[in-house]
Amino acid sequence: MDLLSQLRGQIADFSAFLHREGFVDDQFTQLQKLRDESSPGFVVEVVSLFFEDCEKLVNNMAKALEQQIVDFKQVDSHVHQLKGSSSSIGAARIHNVCIAFKTCCEDQNRNGCVRCLQQVNHECIQLKNNLQTLFNLEQQIIAAGGSIPAKQ
């Protein structure tokens, strides 16, 4: 099997894994379809923006939860933002944690919120690593003379 076919096999398997484990959902696939010659870096760009946003929000939430008196409305508005953007890029696991996180905010449950924040952080790191692997595979395909997306 030539290198290109091997790489394509790898990326197909890895994508299937990401979907199966719920790291990404159909919305991510939708975004991948929006790439073309004029905007080949679209997915990488949006994903990068998402993680920048995520980091800022996580920091803000951490600060808010450290306060003597927690402003749950503020935490909730950060969670709402993260919930929205994670849904827009298809980051399913992060989105799901945000749903639970919102409930904790509504219940004014500080411990629950802290736990959710830790989970969000964990999921963000995992997704970042996974998507980096995916993008690396794509780069390798391009270097081997293939194109992304593959001609179907």
Place this chain on the structure above:
Amino acid sequence: MGSNSIVSNRRMPEKMNCFDLSPNSNSDSEAEEVHVLAVDDSLVDRKVIERLLKISSCKVTAVDSGWRALKLLGLSDDEEEDKSSSSSSDGFEGLKVDLIITDYWMPGMTGYELLKKIKESSSFREIPVVIMSSENVMTRIDRCLEEGAEEFIVKPVKLSDVTRLRDYYMATREIRSAGSGINVNKRKLQESF
């Protein structure tokens, strides 16, 4: 054959008398492209909606707040609302847009409030406004449609949502500009049932 005959001469020039038959005439190609004003406070969502619209052959202007949208349109005349350092010059005409798509939940001015301001304005009320929201709340949807929103889209927005919007807009634009009196306002259609 008389020189006024239309059907017989195959090599007739594209422009004849008052009929411009060229498929890419200036006014037509600019008018064909739908110009959408997208409003969303989330940078990620703005990038996504921008791409969805561009891929659907729409021209896009994306802003991060209702205030900025109103300023761009030329609707905002309140000095206090101008928090940006750039001031609009005298004689600023305002952006011409065919469709406005806005997020519902934004800090400062919600999409609903933006919708109201647009529908209250005599010069802008004809512009179709579409609301997007991550929450599928019936009362919210009804409120927006009552206020004159063309459609309510639940996020995440997909390509199929955007192409459907564009097609709907293109189809109803003919009716709108013909001024045939057919009211394509969704609210009115609902009331007639």
